[in-house]
Structure formats: C-alpha cells, structure tokens
Amino acid sequence: xxxxxxxxxxxxxxxxxxxxxxxxxxxxxxxxxxxxxxxxxxxxxxxxxxxxxxxxxxxxxxxxxxxxxxxxxxxxxxxxxxxxxxxxxxxxxxxxxxxxxxxxxxxxxxxxxxxxxxxxxxxxxxxxxxxxxxxxxxxxxxxxxxx
Numbered sequence: 001x002x003x004x005x006x007x008x009x010x011x012x013x014x015x016x017x018x019x020x021x022x023x024x025x026x027x028x029x030x031x032x033x034x035x036x037x038x039x040x041x042x043x044x045x046x047x048x049x050x051x052x053x054x055x056x057x058x059x060x061x062x063x064x065x066x067x068x069x070x071x072x073x074x075x076x077x078x079x080x081x082x083x084x085x086x087x088x089x090x091x092x093x094x095x096x097x098x099x100x101x102x103x104x105x106x107x108x109x110x111x112x113x114x115x116x117x118x119x120x121x122x123x124x125x126x127x128x129x130x131x132x133x134x135x136x137x138x139x140x141x142x143x144x145x146x147x
Contacts, residue, residue, distance in 0.1 A: 006076035007035040013072050026050065026061060027068065038077035038107035042069060045100045056094035057101070057129070062121065063089045066132030069105040070117035074136065077107050082115050082136025089132040093123070100124050113138055 010032045019028075026049065033041040044050070052058050066089055071081050095101050101121055108116040119132040 006037045006040075007032065009076050010035040010040045010072055013075065026064070033102075035073075035076055038073055040069065040073045040076060040105050042103040042105070043100060044103065046095050046097050048097055051097055054094075055097050057096075059089075059091055059130075062091065062130045063087065063132065065103060065121070066105075066119040066130070067134060069103055070107075070119045070132070070134055071136065073105040073107050074110070074115050074117055078110055078115075078138075080138055082138045084134050085114075085137050086135040087132070088134070089130055091130050092128045095121075095123055095129050101129060108133075110138070 029044060029047065031043045033043050035041070046057050048055075050057055050061055067084055067087055075081055101123055103119060103121050105119045106117065108118055110116075115136045115138055117134050117136065119134075121129040121131075123129055
C-alpha cells in the first residue's frame with residue numbers, strides 16, 4: 001500500500017470511528033497527520049471530555065488509543081485488523097487540557113498469526129507521556145481496500 005493510499009485508509013477509518021456512538025466517539029477530534037504502510041501519526045488537543053476529574057488525559061483513554069491507533073497502523077500495512085491478546089502501557093507524564101499531543105503508532109512485526117505493534121505519545125515539547133505496545137492475533141476477515 002503506497003504512502004498516500006495508507007494516509008487515505010487511516011483518514012477514512014477515523015471518519016467512521018469519529019461518527020460512532022460507541023466508546024470510539026472520543027476519537028472524533030483526532031487528526032491523522034501522516035501515514036505510510038505500517039505507520040500512522042496523529043494529533044489531539046486534549047479537551048475536558050478526554051480527562052479525569054483532575055483535568056489530565058485519562059489513562060484509560062491512553063490505553064484505548066494505544067489499542068486502536070496501532071491497529072489502524074496495522075490495517076494500513078496488511079489491510080486487516082486483529083484482536084488484542086496483550087496490551088502494555090507505561091505512563092510517564094500527564095497531559096493537561098489545552099495541550100496538543102502527538103501519537104506515533106507503528107507495526108513492529110507481522111507474522112502468520114500475530115502482529116506486534118507500538119504507540120508512543122508525546123507532548124508538544126517531545127516529552128514522553130506514554131509508551132504502549134500490543135500483540136494482536138490476526139483473526140478477522142480482510143476488509144476490502146478503499147484504494
């Protein structure tokens with residue numbers, strides 16, 4: 001999948017996700033910045049709806065971003081999603097309302113049945129907010145290519 005096609009796949013996926021009435025509605029304000037096969041970069045300005053009562057980005061939302069955003073990176077590479085079998089997130093620093101964060105999701109390796117993915121989240125100064133990795137089982141049917 002060429003870079004421009006990967007970018008369109010990522011953007012199309014987030015259009016669908018952003019309109020969802022499910023938990024994924026929290027991603028409506030995500031901006032897909034760039035994509036190549038196996039790698040997608042996103043931006044999000046933290047708003048109240050993304051935070052805890054303390055006004056910092058919710059750790060559960062961070063874990064969900066690691067899961068979802070790295071899965072989209074996988075989709076740009078192999079036109080397939082997977083189901084998480086392992087998810088690990090290390091939280092380094094809080095992000096506050098009004099801060100813009102950068103999310104870099106990548107495919108580390110794809111085997112016959114498993115995919116290994118990563119997601120790094122940094123603030124506008126490049127300080128690490130969270131580092132996440134997940135392993136997915138490639139068990140879902142392929143989705144027709146949009147390009």
